[in-house]
Amino acid sequence: MKKTLIAAMASTILAGSVLTATAEEIKIGVLLGFTGALESLVADMGPGAELAIKEISDSGLFLDGTTVKAIRGDTTCTDAAIATAAAEKLVTADGVKAIVGGDCSGVTGAALQNVARPNGIVMISPSATSPGLTTAEDDGLFFRTAPSDARQGKIVADILMGKGVKKIALTYTNNDYGKGLSDSIEANFKAAGGTVTIKSAHEDGKGDYSAEVGALAAAGGDVLVVAGYLDQGGKGIIQSAIDTGAFETFYLPDGMVGDALPAAIGEDLNGSYGAAPGTDSPGAAKFAKMATAAGFKAGPFAPESYDAAALILLAMQAAGSSESSKLKDKVFMVANAPGEKIYPGELSKALKILSDGGDIDYEGGSAVELIGPGESAGNYREIAIENGKLITVGYR
Amino acid sequence: MDILNSLVLLANYIFVPGLTYGCQLALGALGITLVYGILRFSNFAHGETMSFGAMFSILFMWLFQSWGISIAPLPTVLIALPFGILCTIAWVLFCDKAIYKFYRTKKAPPVIFLIASTGLMFLMAGVIRFIIGPRDQTVSDGARFIMRAREFKEMTGLDEGLAIKTSQAITVIATIIIVTLLFWFLNKTLTGKSMRAYSDNEDLALLSGINPDRVVMYAWVITAIIATVAGTLYGLDKSYKPFTFLQLLLPIFAAAIVGGIGNPLGAVVGGFVIAFSEITVTYAYKKFYAYLTPESWHSDGLLQLLSTDYKFAVSFVILVVVLLIKPTGIFKGQSL
Numbered sequence: 001m002k003k004t005l006i007a008a009m010a011s012t013i014l015a016g017s018v019l020t021a022t023a024e025e026i027k028i029g030v031l032l033g034f035t036g037a038l039e040s041l042v043a044d045m046g047p048g049a050e051l052a053i054k055e056i057s058d059s060g061l062f063l064d065g066t067t068v069k070a071i072r073g074d075t076t077c078t079d080a081a082i083a084t085a086a087a088e089k090l091v092t093a094d095g096v097k098a099i100v101g102g103d104c105s106g107v108t109g110a111a112l113q114n115v116a117r118p119n120g121i122v123m124i125s126p127s128a129t130s131p132g133l134t135t136a137e138d139d140g141l142f143f144r145t146a147p148s149d150a151r152q153g154k155i156v157a158d159i160l161m162g163k164g165v166k167k168i169a170l171t172y173t174n175n176d177y178g179k180g181l182s183d184s185i186e187a188n189f190k191a192a193g194g195t196v197t198i199k200s201a202h203e204d205g206k207g208d209y210s211a212e213v214g215a216l217a218a219a220g221g222d223v224l225v226v227a228g229y230l231d232q233g234g235k236g237i238i239q240s241a242i243d244t245g246a247f248e249t250f251y252l253p254d255g256m257v258g259d260a261l262p263a264a265i266g267e268d269l270n271g272s273y274g275a276a277p278g279t280d281s282p283g284a285a286k287f288a289k290m291a292t293a294a295g296f297k298a299g300p301f302a303p304e305s306y307d308a309a310a311l312i313l314l315a316m317q318a319a320g321s322s323e324s325s326k327l328k329d330k331v332f333m334v335a336n337a338p339g340e341k342i343y344p345g346e347l348s349k350a351l352k353i354l355s356d357g358g359d360i361d362y363e364g365g366s367a368v369e370l371i372g373p374g375e376s377a378g379n380y381r382e383i384a385i386e387n388g389k390l391i392t393v394g395y396r
Numbered sequence: 397m398d399i400l401n402s403l404v405l406l407a408n409y410i411f412v413p414g415l416t417y418g419c420q421l422a423l424g425a426l427g428i429t430l431v432y433g434i435l436r437f438s439n440f441a442h443g444e445t446m447s448f449g450a451m452f453s454i455l456f457m458w459l460f461q462s463w464g465i466s467i468a469p470l471p472t473v474l475i476a477l478p479f480g481i482l483c484t485i486a487w488v489l490f491c492d493k494a495i496y497k498f499y500r501t502k503k504a505p506p507v508i509f510l511i512a513s514t515g516l517m518f519l520m521a522g523v524i525r526f527i528i529g530p531r532d533q534t535v536s537d538g539a540r541f542i543m544r545a546r547e548f549k550e551m552t553g554l555d556e557g558l559a560i561k562t563s564q565a566i567t568v569i570a571t572i573i574i575v576t577l578l579f580w581f582l583n584k585t586l587t588g589k590s591m592r593a594y595s596d597n598e599d600l601a602l603l604s605g606i607n608p609d610r611v612v613m614y615a616w617v618i619t620a621i622i623a624t625v626a627g628t629l630y631g632l633d634k635s636y637k638p639f640t641f642l643q644l645l646l647p648i649f650a651a652a653i654v655g656g657i658g659n660p661l662g663a664v665v666g667g668f669v670i671a672f673s674e675i676t677v678t679y680a681y682k683k684f685y686a687y688l689t690p691e692s693w694h695s696d697g698l699l700q701l702l703s704t705d706y707k708f709a710v711s712f713v714i715l716v717v718v719l720l721i722k723p724t725g726i727f728k729g730q731s732l
Binding site for chain 2: 035036037039040043174198200201202203205206208210211212213214215217218219220231232235236239240243244245246260263264266
């Protein structure tokens, strides 16, 4: 038994060293909340990132035929210690060259400070939207294909004011995302001359939201803004508010926009409205088709996940190296103009242009345009619920 | 009129939701308490057992829906419930045989059981996500409301609405039936009496010829029935999502301990204590107060004792206070 164990260990070590020596395969970490509060969204985000990785790996054009393998790590969305440990494992044990992730803002910040910066690993998050991450120390290693919620707060205030709403009640999911977004909404809405009657947090995954809704109803308001998650507390709040007749109209920020919500709540949600990152660029439709073919949905943040993975690998190609220290300087170059526009499914074309020394302007599934310290400028799709269906009203 | 309005307000935001939530916690706590009374360990896998039962009820519900069977206006899941219960019974008996029996014959200390049940909890959480997936599933169909808030306002002419959902009525009725049956079973039948004897004093019960294997089996069967009903009703009222059952475990344990763990009556009372304290302490009484006082007294404040952020803290404070003053719980615990 002991001998076989030693033999097995020796062979794995040998095999490992052979792999690193020839360097024909590199690894990319996909650090998302596969379990926990965001697990139902990540069910589409994970495959989204892996789709881009597979597309590039299979093209044979990436860094002289290098193949790429995705390694998953679980952030749990809420537990910073677990997320840090998962990131640590990806970097030190699996030896990933860069990370797609994390998903929720809190764990993303933790993984960035504790693992990515000390090890010099690039992280591109598809869904961390907290304004706090804009100013976080990142040594130029952190990017995101999702816009900061500072921008979303402005959009929310604009839409509400445009509808003549003057008084809102505001509830947010109790984490970095909810806090950041609700602060931004409150500031923008007040600046536009509106009143926020109450701003209270709710916890996700709770059994019952009667207490939260009771407090919100007592404070009152024309519209209830629910800065939460559509399959978590946010949905629980809306359900409970409708059940008790506390509110009839809801504003739905990005975390709440999805077909699952009207499907679950039914006709009572008619007349509510909101906005989520989205674009009418040709990339979005292309990505949706590819996702269906690959067996997952182009759900919220799935195109952003695809784009995050694609950006990392295209930046590697532009840098001619898979090292984070080199690729981090190329992310802006591949993401922004000038250059040839690249949409989902055209990654091999992009690889070819880059290896020929050309320049690309990666649009992807979410019309990527990086601004500031490396975050998406943010295109928003304004939606409304009519006849139990989510319909697109316009783009901002 | 204002007094009526204020009462309807409290009924709508405190009494009806509190009653439903209390029933849900009470059913969960009953399962914990039964396992604790007979098998003498805290079953951390209970939340997942509820989830497991609810999952099977939903799977059967989908089957019936595809066959076009419905009992409208009642939700379809009610006819799927017995099948879900059977599957859950089979599962818990299998778990008992595969895991707990081994430790029971070794007379392992309770903490070993507790750790084993924690392991089982994670295993079941994985199995559930594997079978039905992590996504939210809507369980309710049929008529959603008995009375809508708007209808109530039109009917009575009051400013405040009172909404009663079908699922809330079903939850309360089902809880009454289950609790009555359980108490009848424990107090009147021979098997029930032998279970209480076993719970009171294991050695004496063994001496008087009670078969321990049967008692343990019955305890698991009853637990499985209650857990499935609790999980399914919960899914019916809110919606079914595997993730919530881990969160639900906390208030359920709090309810069982506050009431007196091992005491079925305590579990029921504990459920309502936890549910109502969570809601009453964090409710904003602004509107209620506004109805009862002249307008010049009104303020912009919310008149909220504690922010809803502290909802969980409320259950824990009650738990700590009860354990300090009366460690056995409101009703004397540790016996059936």
